[in-house]
Amino acid sequence: MSNDTDVKFRLNNSELWGGLIGLALGGFVIWSGLKLKLGTINDPGAGFVLFYTGILMCLFATSIMIAALTEGGPTFGSRWVNTRWTKPLLVIVCLVAFSFALNPLGFLLSSIPLMLLLLRVVDPVRWSLAVPIAVLVPLGMWWILKRLLLIQLPSGLFEIG
Amino acid sequence: MDTLINVAHGFGVALQPINLIYCFIGVFIGTLVGVLPGIGPISAMSLLLPITLSGTPESGIIMMAGIYYGSMYGGSTTSILVNIPGEAASVVTCIDGHQMAKQGRAGPALGISAFGSFFAGTFALIALMLVAPKLASVAIAFGPAEYFSLMVLGLVVLTFLTQGSMAKALLMACVGIVLGVVGLDSITAQPRLTFGRIELIDGIGLVPVVMGLFGIAEVLINTEQVIKRDIINTKITHLFPSREDWKASAGPMSRGTVLGFFLGILPGGGAVISSFASYALEKRLSKTPERFGNGAIEGVAGPEAANNAAAGGAFIPLMTLGIPPNVVMALLLGAFVIHGLQPGPLMITQNPGLFWGIVASMYIGNLMLLVLNLPMIGMWVQLLKLPYNILFPLIILFTIIGVYCSSNNIFDVYVMIAFGIIGYFMRKLGYEPAPLVLAFVLGPMLENNLRKSLILSQGDLMTFVQRPISAVCLAFAVVLLVAPLLPALRKKREMVALDEGV
Numbered sequence: 139m140s141n142d143t144d145v146k147f148r149l150n151n152s153e154l155w156g157g158l159i160g161l162a163l164g165g166f167v168i169w170s171g172l173k174l175k176l177g178t179i180n181d182p183g184a185g186f187v188l189f190y191t192g193i194l195m196c197l198f199a200t201s202i203m204i205a206a207l208t209e210g211g212p213t214f215g216s217r218w219v220n221t222r223w224t225k226p227l228l229v230i231v232c233l234v235a236f237s238f239a240l241n242p243l244g245f246l247l248s249s250i251p252l253m254l255l256l257l258r259v260v261d262p263v264r265w266s267l268a269v270p271i272a273v274l275v276p277l278g279m280w281w282i283l284k285r286l287l288l289i290q291l292p293s294g295l296f297e298i299g
Numbered sequence: 300m301d302t303l304i305n306v307a308h309g310f311g312v313a314l315q316p317i318n319l320i321y322c323f324i325g326v327f328i329g330t331l332v333g334v335l336p337g338i339g340p341i342s343a344m345s346l347l348l349p350i351t352l353s354g355t356p357e358s359g360i361i362m363m364a365g366i367y368y369g370s371m372y373g374g375s376t377t378s379i380l381v382n383i384p385g386e387a388a389s390v391v392t393c394i395d396g397h398q399m400a401k402q403g404r405a406g407p408a409l410g411i412s413a414f415g416s417f418f419a420g421t422f423a424l425i426a427l428m429l430v431a432p433k434l435a436s437v438a439i440a441f442g443p444a445e446y447f448s449l450m451v452l453g454l455v456v457l458t459f460l461t462q463g464s465m466a467k468a469l470l471m472a473c474v475g476i477v478l479g480v481v482g483l484d485s486i487t488a489q490p491r492l493t494f495g496r497i498e499l500i501d502g503i504g505l506v507p508v509v510m511g512l513f514g515i516a517e518v519l520i521n522t523e524q525v526i527k528r529d530i531i532n533t534k535i536t537h538l539f540p541s542r543e544d545w546k547a548s549a550g551p552m553s554r555g556t557v558l559g560f561f562l563g564i565l566p567g568g569g570a571v572i573s574s575f576a577s578y579a580l581e582k583r584l585s586k587t588p589e590r591f592g593n594g595a596i597e598g599v600a601g602p603e604a605a606n607n608a609a610a611g612g613a614f615i616p617l618m619t620l621g622i623p624p625n626v627v628m629a630l631l632l633g634a635f636v637i638h639g640l641q642p643g644p645l646m647i648t649q650n651p652g653l654f655w656g657i658v659a660s661m662y663i664g665n666l667m668l669l670v671l672n673l674p675m676i677g678m679w680v681q682l683l684k685l686p687y688n689i690l691f692p693l694i695i696l697f698t699i700i701g702v703y704c705s706s707n708n709i710f711d712v713y714v715m716i717a718f719g720i721i722g723y724f725m726r727k728l729g730y731e732p733a734p735l736v737l738a739f740v741l742g743p744m745l746e747n748n749l750r751k752s753l754i755l756s757q758g759d760l761m762t763f764v765q766r767p768i769s770a771v772c773l774a775f776a777v778v779l780l781v782a783p784l785l786p787a788l789r790k791k792r793e794m795v796a797l798d799e800g801v
Contacts, residue, residue: 180758256692
């Protein structure tokens with residue numbers, strides 16, 4: 139165990155921030171429940187379950203925070219020690235870019251570059267293999283879905299696919 | 300006699316060519332995901348959930364069930380040959396299975412694991428045939444208070460068994476309930492947490508949530524590490540165990556089967572805990588416990604039988620009460636709901652073809668698995684060599700296509716990507732997704748039953764403790780909630796903590 143995990147109080151204690159996020163979510167759920175109306179105990183309203191679930195969330199989040207403050211906890215950095223953290227980050231960037239491109243470009247024009255990036259980014263596959271896989275797999279899937287299963291994938295502004 | 304007639308009817312359904320094909324696809328994919336480390340039955344079932352839409356309910360559910368029990372068979376192959384558990388329930392098989400393989404006894408280890416799985420699977424099915432209709436007739440008398448308390452118990456047991464902090468698991472369960480109730484309120488038709496988005500009026504889809512949390516997040520976690528595989532390369536012989544092996548394994552197999560079946564029925568329990576419990580039991584009963592960890596065949600036979608029996612037992616609460624005891628069954632419930640079916644006490648009488656067809660298909664599936672896992676073992680060993688840098692991008696592409704096809708809606712792809720990223724950070728911070736998913740599925744049912752019981756009892760909260768079944772469930776849930784506060788029980792909990800809550 140690294141020294142990072144033994145620290146009693148530290149602002150970058152990941153447990154503390156996890157609890158704080160939980161607390162904020164719980165607060166939001168309580169507020170949403172109140173806004174939707176709680177109703178009465180013999181006729182619960184739409185916000186009844188949300189309100190009480192929000193209270194439970196705040197309780198559990200508080201207990202996580204108390205444990206973080208009294209027992210300490212790992213820092214954010216220590217969660218990624220000895221990992222190839224850039225790899226998931228790159229995959230996330232690719233996925234976010236894909237989600238922005240999917241609607242305007244359509245399935246084929248967005249998924250082929252996505253596949254090529256994923257094949258080259260994580261543990262690079264040689265170009266001679268990556269390019270055919272990146273092109274043929276989305277194309278094959280598109281053909282099966284459109285021609286055999288009659289499912290229309292997004293074709294985008296250019297109406298390709 | 301009635302049971303026999305029903306079983307015959309079930310085989311009539313299961314033996315239809317289309318259902319046989321779906322059953323084969325299910326057990327084949329199940330073995331495949333069991334063999335491949337990094338992809339579990341949850342990811343595979345969530346990936347294939349949209350495909351169930353294309354066929355009849357029987358076909359789709361037969362395939363989904365096949366993936367689950369098929370993965371139990373396949374997981375042991377990787378544990379024995381590579382010392383990496385193919386899925387969570389095979390963790391314990393690594394201990395003695397891989398040692399046996401290192402000593403040149405990979406064949407008997409694989410053989411006893413497949414025969415043990417078949418024996419346990421068969422027992423679980425017979426027990427399912429006998430127990431399920433009886434339990435269903437009792438469950439008809441259940442009211443909303445009983446259902447509410449049973450669901451609370453299921454969630455608490457799962458959070459108790461989830462790895463790490465129980466407060467985190469409970470927080471995740473609450474988040475799951477909140478996500479589950481997004482959309483129109485079933486009683487007042489008021490939109491809840493929709494943020495003005497028309498796509499959220501019907502609620503958040505199960506498919507994008509599960510595919511994100513288990514498919515995309517799993518890939519993101521796996522890309523962090525270089526997955527190294529040390530495959531046993533010697534020729535695998537003597538797949539049929541010797542007389543001595545059978546003699547040593549008969550007891551552990553039988554005990555593992557019974558133990559696994561009953562642990563599988565319990566809400567929150569399942570294949571993982573039963574395999575660990577069986578291993579602990581065999582080690583305790585053995586006259587030579589020092590052999591465990593050094594290639595004892597009992598350490599393979601017991602847990603492998605237990606996890607397969609548990610996989611069969613887990614169908615009982617789903618089929619008879621409509622309550623999924625674990626995340627895999629929650630996905631199966633999702634498949635039922637997609638087809639407009641509600642599993643529960645009335646399903647056996649109202650839809651006997653479906654119930655008995657699924658049960659019969661599981662027996663046929665077990666036979667298929669025996670063939671797939673013994674004579675074709677060489678093929679699975681070759682598959683272990685499949686490069687992950689090609690596999691992971693393909694999984695991402697298939698999840699995107701799967702989510703889009705399930706609803707024809709780009710919004711669901713966004714939801715999946717968002718949950719994939721959230722799921723990755725959740726896991727990094729020690730928040731397990733299993734309680735969230737189970738609560739997400741149970742959330743709307745939990746809310747409905749709570750509100751119904753309060754309306755029926757005119758707001759009297761005592762209704763939950765005056766009804767015996769409800770009171771027992773709640774009492775047990777309270778004990779489990781308090782348990783981690785006691786150091787001795789906390790230690791026990793840490794020993795049985797699960798990875799994925801299956």
